[in-house]
Amino acid sequence: MPTLHVRVGRYPLLSELCRAINELRQDRLWIVPEERNYPPALLNLIRNRGLRSNVYRHWGSLFLRDMLAVENGPEVKLLKRILSASVESRDYNVVAEYENHLATQCEAIKEYIAPLIQNYNIAEVVELKLYPLSTMPPPQIGRFGASLSKAMSTSVHLAFGAPPLHLWNQFNLTESFFARGGIHYLVKEWLDAHAGEYGEIKEGLKPHLINLVSVVILTEVDHFFSTNLDFVFHEEDRLIYRWALSQYSGKVGFGDHLIQYIDHLNTNWPPPNLEETKQEIPSTVVHTIQMKSRVSIQDPFALLASTRWIGDYYDIVDSDMENGRSEVTPFLVLPWNSVKAEEICSRHRMRKSHDGAVLDYEHMTGLEQFDTTKTLCLLIDVELGESWRFVMLCPSARSDTGYFIETSDLSQIHTPIAFVDSASGRRIL
Helix, strand or coil: CCEEEEEECCCHHHHHHHHHHHHHHCCCCCCCCCCCCCCHHHHHHHHHHCCCCCHHHHHHHHHHHHHCCCCCCHHHHHHHHHHHHHHCCCCCHHHHHHHHHHHCCHHHHHHHHHHHHCCCCCCCEEEEEEEEECCCCCCCCCEEEEEEECCCEEEEEEEEECCCHHHCCCCCCCHHHHHHHHHHHHHHHHHHHCHHHHCCCCCCCHHHHHHHHHHHHHHHHCHHHHCCHHHHCCHHHHHHHHHHHHCCCCCCCCCHHHHHHHHHHHHCCCCCCHHHHHHHCCCCHHHHHHCCCEEEEECCCCCECCCHHHHCCCEECCHHHCCCCCCEEEEEEEECCCHHHHHHHHHCCEEECCCCCEEEEEECCEEEEEECCCEEEEEEECCCCCCCEEEEEECCCCCCCCECCCHHHHCCCCCCEEEEECCCCCECC
16 A cells, blocks of 8 residues: 655745736736736746646646656746746745645545555555645636656645635535545556556547546545536536446456456447537537637627637637638627527526526526626527527626626636626636
8 A cells, every 4th residue: 555645835936926927817816916026038938838728737737847857948947047036035924824724634635535545556655745826816726736656656746726714615625625636646647657558548538538537436435426426527528427437347446457447448439429429418618618719709788898818718800700600609798688698598497587686597406596786607508500609698787897707717617507706706606
């Protein structure tokens, strides 16, 4: 059985880098930092690398890997040189508070994750190092990370957005959160180590494989996950994952039978009628982002304050280019009380009260209610014979600053519909 160490990492350069990205992007923050005057070389470097939806994952992974001496590219060396001169005198009271809070949980996290890795044949020592970053924007609780496998040890480094301490449970920053992240990267190392035993992965399976194997482990040992598969899987992947798990023999543990499981998936991939199955499942916000679609923005009520966040994900074209161009799809921005919004609500099982102030939504976990005067709704609306339309429903009484969704918020939405608080920008459902 491997020895497991859980530690809290303290890496001010990474914190400072995320702070600089936030300041440059003007993202909504958990904690608003004091204004910094960053060197132009740093800002140009970040701009040149791009500021799209994966910017935190890219830079976090890049920097963590450099810390592990896996990557020493010239731009990373430049980053370290620029930042190292500015971080020594900075006050990290907030970050230190989060780190100290997390340090008190390390033993509980260790007890939670240890049974999940007891049968791993990866290394004799596994180290999980955690980095709470208050400068990552809400609801950025997704992790970026890096793992490094050596002859006798495996190190897993995870960094995550840290909300105010009293909100940690609300955003599921619990022992199971860290277990999921740690298992994900350990599985990646295990798959690399055993690549010769199951051969080359077929096209289309690899993006799912790490998640599939991770879920196999979690559902075997964790009652919560074994009874809440709908919580684990993203909307568009649920049927694919259910099919894949049905091919699994169900044996407990992490031994040779798992290689046989991967072989079986590989042999039978893609699943029968996979394309038909996928067509029946609504696209998700993230999927449409990944398509890099061309959109024309239709905002007839002038509700949007800015389209910068849309441009981070889509190629925006003029509305007059839409005609005759099937690949250009409309991005609709409407108030809740418009006639078109009424039609869209009807198609998505949303019912409004007579005065239009309260919305009932039949979610898979039960009936949810929202105040339409305080709620934004992001959804993908599909009409018969039409391609998807990305729709944003807003309160009709627009503030002076208008409505907008931060890119970091949008990147976390893996469902075909999402509700967001119009004041804070925090996702509600």
